[in-house]
Amino acid sequence: GQQLNQSPQSMFIQEGEDVSMNCTSSSIFNTWLWYKQEPGEGPVLLIALYKAGELTSNGRLTAQFGITRKDSFLNISASIPSDVGIYFCAGSRGGAGNMLTFGGGTRLMVKP
């Protein structure tokens, strides 16, 4: 099935470092979402973006909705061990059902 192109696939960083990951698509989305998933659990919403160019923060997390509406990035500042998990971008074209198309995920590992 179609998925968004998410990079990098994995990151292994030192505690305290900043992290950046991004997501691109060949088509336009009206809403971009970023989720975090921990082992054995479902994805949990971190940030939702609704307008091209929008920059939104949630604590140490900052995400941007690309101007072309075909990309988004997520930054995590001053990483801590509990940031470990898989981060997924997801796009919605809106419409009746708001179905989501997900990226392949970025696995983040943080070394204390």
Add this chain to the structure above:
Amino acid sequence: DTGVSQNPRHKITKRGQNVTFRCDPISEHNRLYWYRQTLGQGPEFLTYFQNEAQLEKSRLLSDRFSAERPKGSFSTLEIQRTEQGDSAMYLCASSLAPDLNFNGYTFGSGTRLTVV
């Protein structure tokens, strides 16, 4: 409210057997979604309901798959004659519609199916 609840959490079945999963959404949510997630991939949309009506089905949902939401509350997903390729995490999610700003869904913890 305990969030979206899925049962069972894990299911191991032999190839060819039928399996059924249950999802209990957040009580006031009228939309319910099923997604499938294979190892190392993001979730992929399968189907969704608004109240009891099934409004969209993905091409991923073969004839062996059927989903119901008979009273607009809980939902079941049945897979008949399971194949090894059906091994995956099956995620249920719910949301309240209409919403002025789509705020994503609330996902359950999933049912992990292993077909041996």
